[in-house]
Amino acid sequence: MLICEDIYKSFGGIELLRGIGFEVKEKDFVAIVGPSGSGKTTLLMILVGLIKPDKGKVYFMEKEITSMKESDIESIRRKYIGVVFQEPNLFSYMTAKENVECCANLTNAFNKGEVEKIFSDLDIEEIKNRKVKHLSGGEKQRVSLARALSKKPKLLIADEPTANLDYENTKRMLNLLLKLRDDYNIALVVATHDSVVVEKANKVVEIRRG
Ligand SMILES: Nc1ncnc2c1ncn2[C@@H]1O[C@H](COP(=O)(O)OP(=O)(O)OP(=O)(O)O)[C@@H](O)[C@H]1O
Numbered sequence: 739m740l741i742c743e744d745i746y747k748s749f750g751g752i753e754l755l756r757g758i759g760f761e762v763k764e765k766d767f768v769a770i771v772g773p774s775g776s777g778k779t780t781l782l783m784i785l786v787g788l789i790k791p792d793k794g795k796v797y798f799m800e801k802e803i804t805s806m807k808e809s810d811i812e813s814i815r816r817k818y819i820g821v822v823f824q825e826p827n828l829f830s831y832m833t834a835k836e837n838v839e840c841c842a843n844l845t846n847a848f849n850k851g852e853v854e855k856i857f858s859d860l861d862i863e864e865i866k867n868r869k870v871k872h873l874s875g876g877e878k879q880r881v882s883l884a885r886a887l888s889k890k891p892k893l894l895i896a897d898e899p900t901a902n903l904d905y906e907n908t909k910r911m912l913n914l915l916l917k918l919r920d921d922y923n924i925a926l927v928v929a930t931h932d933s934v935v936v937e938k939a940n941k942v943v944e945i946r947r948g
């Protein structure tokens with residue numbers, strides 16, 4: 739589904755990614771690990787076409803996205819890829835539910851009942867009518883995941899989705915991700931420091947620093 743080939747990326751003369759290559763197949767759960775500042779977020783942004791690598795190629799569903807124009811990449815992203823950013827970028831003056839609903843109006847999206855189920859599985863049912871600006875970091879992260887999932891993506895890219903969660907909620911989120919992967923064939927690529935998450939991955943990509 740996704741292939742990344744020999745990716746290189748530097749910022750200001752500092753080489754972060756040196757020849758990263760891996761493949762994500764249907765139902766894969768890939769963990770991206772590495773110390774803080776090693777380039778995990780940068781790699782994820784390259785995978786979804788938001789940053790261009792200096793060298794190397796990314797293919798998604800057999801199409802090379804690294805050479806596509808921005809509008810084409812965007813339409814692929816919108817249809818097939820759910821992204822959970824490290825800093826949840828929700829609309830703070832809208833409620834949690836409105837944030838999810840405004841992104842779930844695509845043809846392949848989950849229906850309302852299924853979205854409600856995601857809310858309850860992530861234990862955010864009680865907060866769904868509250869404005870995002872009043873939510874905690876961990877609550878926002880879970881709303882952000884619910885939003886990314888609501889369009890029933892083929893691929894979910896999540897940048898440290900459990901960073902603000904306690905152990906119980908980490909396990910809950912993880913179980914939901916694994917269930918969605920099994921039920922809907924969603925492939926998962928997750929940057930994480932969390933050993934509970936890494937343990938469940940079937941592929942681990944390690945980024946070394948220096
Ligand atoms: N647009 C940019 N311009 C210059 N430097 C950048 C840019 N984006 C990232 N960097 C630098 O690249 C390095 C890697 O950043 P990145 O966010 O990919 O790391 P990370 O592995 O996700 O770290 P963390 O675990 O803390 O989230 C950092 O030193 C960061 O300052």
Ligand SMILES: [Mg+2]
Nearest residue numbers: 778779824897
């Ligand atoms: Mg990061």
